[in-house]
Amino acid sequence: MELVVLGSGTAAPTAERTAPAHWVEAGPVKLLLDCGAGVLHRAAAFGVPWAAATHLAITHFHPDHWGELAAYLFALRWGIEPARSAPLMLLGPPGLLLRLERLAGAFGGWVLEPEFPLEVVEIAAGATRELSPGITLETCDTPHTSESIAYAVRTGEARLVYTGDTGPSEALARWAAGCDLLLAECSLPDERAIGVHLTPTQAGALAHAARARRLVLTHFYPVFGATDPVRAAAREFHGEIVAARDGDRFVIGT
Template sequence: MSARELVVLGTASQAPARDRNHNGYFLRWDTEGLLFDPGEGTQRQLLFAGVPASAITRLCVTHFHGDHCLGVPGIVQRLSLDAVAHPVAAHYPASGAEYFARLRRASVFHERATLAEAPVTGEGTIATGGFGELRARRLDHPVESFGYQLTEPDGRRMLPDRLARFGVHGPDVGRLQREGGLRVGDRTVTLAEVSAPRPGQRFAFVMDTRLCDGAFALAEGADLLVIESTFLSADAGLAAEYGHLTAAQAGRIAAESGVRRLVLTHFSQRYTEPEEFRADAAREFGGDIVVAADLMRVSVPRRRGR
């Protein structure tokens, strides 16, 4: 099992289909587990996917249309039912605080888990930690909506041949990483001499929106971009009217932002051939395209330069 992967829980848009649950996306990122936009039925989809409630460390809601949030009550109550011991942060547009309160208290239950609400009041960094930095950017939808970007800091990759050449081994490798330099014999070996830059990985989550600066900013340099592609280009007029993207527009965002792996999702029930979305996106993006399906697992690409 990959330490960094996306588990797709649902791929429908406004109405679910027989083979598509409402939205739901779980990102496993080392010891963190971020659950994005849990729509109706997400609790059951987690069961099918083999993801326990205890794996969730953050809940991220982009906006308060039902297909992106009606699964919140079940998730909140499951955290308590399973007595999840760690606090779970909840991020959502602050303008929708009334809706989140209703969802959180939708029915009677014995609350044992700790849900730490952290409403998003504007663009910028909303959380930091060992996982890196979680940022939010505004999107263009009929209701206030934010997309999310998870960024790992840049680091350095140790080079075994260089370590051997300079006689650095065992616990001294860790010391050198922590201190930036190490005395070996009659000279000081620097970290730069035995390592190479290691770009941090980046994940982006862009849901309901028209083309806008925020979508491009979130996608910039993403190793993995999960993005709505509700419509095909033939229905671009409907997409603009309802505040959504076509698959080709999602492909354009990926191409212009240097995305490595593009995951298309949030498909309108009017379409029956998933591969049409791949073809539409490929008109703009020549890279790796994944047409999401329920319960699919998508790995975060290996680090650049490896």
């Protein structure tokens, strides 16, 4: 399984970090986790085959996490040659279909009926969905918004957990237990802690409690400046820690 960080940022624009988007390839599965602004251009810049996506999963409905979805679907219909015929599955928390209907009202019926098969799947916290034989997507509730979920991608040999946005959560740590790579949001420095996001120390504590093999921090607000989130996270977690940058690639399992 391979992870490519397309957007390690947040709602706050910077030249270095675009909004949340993470690309995962596992066998035949090409999955985009969150679809924030900038994802298409970052994917093009990094040579990620965005047009070959098989699945697209949204963690919650804050616009920085799915604001480029309509443009992505538009690009799949009119931005590639030859035209796409392969099916695409869109996944997200309950309420996804209603929001897509509203997007279709704003942009056009092609949002829900592009000229390729589009399946919309509302996935509740705690559910598991098979993406392809032997490759599953699992979900867990997170304390960020009422609908927010974390995702795990599990293959026969590895498990990647992406927290989406979250606050500290023992239930999330139990659910993430033993993961090979924990891709954790790390929004704010420790001195700016709030209940609905993680700081580096809290992300480190989550990785420690989950006994993760590796911790990759993402979703940085510019307030971090030149401070080193890895150093703070390392007070709690003693495995490998990386502060992701847009374009970083990670191999998970073999």
